[in-house]
Amino acid sequence: MSVKLEDTLKDENLIKRLEEIAKDTALLHGVLMRTKDTPNSPEVVSYAPFTLFPTSVPAALFHQALAVQTQFNRLVDRVSQNHSFLEDTLASTIKVDDFTARLFNIYKQVQQEGHAQKIVVGLNRSDYMLDHSPDGRTSLKQIEINTIAASFGGLASRTPDVHRHILKVANLPDECSLVLDNNPAAGLAKGLAKAWELYGSKRAVVLFLVENVQRNIYDHRYVENELWKRNIPVIRRQFEDVFRTGSLDESKRLFVDGHEVAIVYFRNGYMPQNYTSEQSWEVRLMMERSVAVKCPDISTHLAGTKKVQQELARPGVLECFFPDEPETVAQIRATFAGLYTLDMGEEGDNTVAMALANPDQYVLKPQREGGGNNIYGSEICEVLEKLKNSSERTAYILMDKIQPVPVQNILLRPGAPLKVSSCLSELGAFGAYVRKGSELMLNECVGHLLRTKSSEHADGGVAAGVAVLDNPLLV
Known part of the structure; x- marks a missing residue:
């Protein structure tokens, strides 16, 4: 954190004044969540938790995370197409992990039938922390890659203006220019729009498959509205809705409530508790068997498992996926932790x-x-x-x-006391890619996300109620 920002944190009167301004600014800019008490009602909303100030991130490591994202997109896509690698890698896991086993059974069934759809769209987020080694070097290390329901691309598109305004009011104009523009919502929608165009039916809809509790609906809405801007119709449904009103026709086209579905965008289905009944699993299988484009399809979902991440870090494995690209291998491997x-x-x-x-x-x-x-x-x-x-x-x-160095900041949460905390941050890079058959039609890094939490919490993200939204201040 800059010296000026550190001094500002010590000015209690200024901090108290900034607190109210910051929360109002977040509300003005649409950094919103529904409340715990009324998660499915738009009548009462609050600001999504965020840091009072942006957090310093070394510019070189920030740009490294963004630069490697298109290679991670390609890696995930190649892993998803390699049946023997997925089968061998997950062989031990599916014997003891029922959730992964059930996903894998759907994958096997789809493999046996043959993929009905040649269009693949991937929207993922690769998450990193900054590791400080004993010799004083700082390096970028990957925590995980999220290949399903990667969140906060919407809200992260709104937070830069919030932090810039706070810095102006705090008389820190130089720091304002170090907060970058960021619009993952538009980039994620671009990937979905490309897949929708390739599907080739203007009447067909994008189906957001969503959870029963929808506190984070505004994060979805930003991506949804980007699609509507392009005249791409969107519907939101839950597993039980699709079970009741969904069907496949003789050509395996998916219909829900009478709408032909071009894309199923999973914002649900990533945890065992999302599958509340056998009906949920039947719906997942029906969607995977359909000609609707899946984001992600079942093989890409499996490519994001921790076991696959561990296997990719083995010596020689990346070379199998990029046999003639030593620079790509080195670029990806540089981010791997043990x-x-x-x-x-x-x-x-x-x-x-x-x-x-x-x-x-x-x-x-x-x-x-x-x-x-x-x-x-x-x-x-x-x-x-x-x-x-x-x-x-x-x-x-x-x-x-990973051993990051804690920094001082203030975490703003509804009902939480105003205090300076020792904090750790996690940097995410959003990727979007679209493939038709063997041709990659789109492959981009479409934005970033910084989440920060108190160093007393070992684990957990924004949706889990531990981390808050942040922005990198490039130094």
Whole structure:
């Protein structure tokens, strides 16, 4: 954080004045969430939690994250098309993880029938933290890549103006210019629009498959409105709606409520609890079998699992996906943290021993999205002592714990006291790609996201109620 910003944080009177201005500015700019009490009603809304000030991020590492995103898009797409790699990689996981197994069963069924649709659209977000090594170097290390329901592209499009206004009022005009424009909502919509055009029916709709509780609806609405601007019709439905009113015709076209569906955009379906009944699984299978374009399709969903992430970090694996592109391999590999298998056998046994000896140096990760699932410190010992001789340990991977340097900021949340906190940040880069058959029609990095949380919280994102929205201040 700049010296001026640090001094500003010490000025209690100014901070108190900025608090009200900041919250009003967030509301004025549409940085919104529905409330916990009325998550499905637009009658009462609040600001989405955010930092009072933007957080300093080294410009070189920020640009590195954006530059590598198109290569991660290509990697995810290639992994999704490699049946033997997915089958071999997930073989141990699907024996012990029921959720991944059910997804994989749908994948196998679609493989056997043959893909009804040759158009693929991927909207993903690769998340990083800045690792500070003992020798003083700072490097960009990937936490994970989200290939389904990657969120906050909408709200992140609105936060730069909020922070610029706060900096102006705080008499920090020089810092204003270091907050970049950002519009992931438009970029994500561009990917969906390209796939919709390729589908080739002007009457067909984009179906947002959404959760029952919709606190984060405004994040969706920004992407939705970008599509409407292009005269692309959008409908929002839940699993149960599609079960009631959805069907395939003899050509495997998907119809919901009488609308032909060009694209199913999954903003749901990434966690076991999203599938509230067998009907939800039947709907997922029906959608995957249809000629509707899926964002993501089932193979791309599986390509985002932690086990695939761990396998891609093995020596020689990236080279299989980019056989004649050593620079691409180096660019991607530079962002990898240490990742270790817990498969049964000597290699997995060594990983268990390593984790038990130094649990504070690692993170134990299950095959889950949505934040708040990872295991740290002494809890790693509890889990691995229980599972070390059981195949159930293969439901997890082990990863080096990234060591960022905390910074001071103020986290603004409804009902929370105004106080300076020690904070850690996570940088995300949004990617959009569209492929038709073997031809990549679009491949772009479409924006970024910075989320910040108090350093006392080990895990969890904005939707999980731990992190808040932020902006990088490039230094």
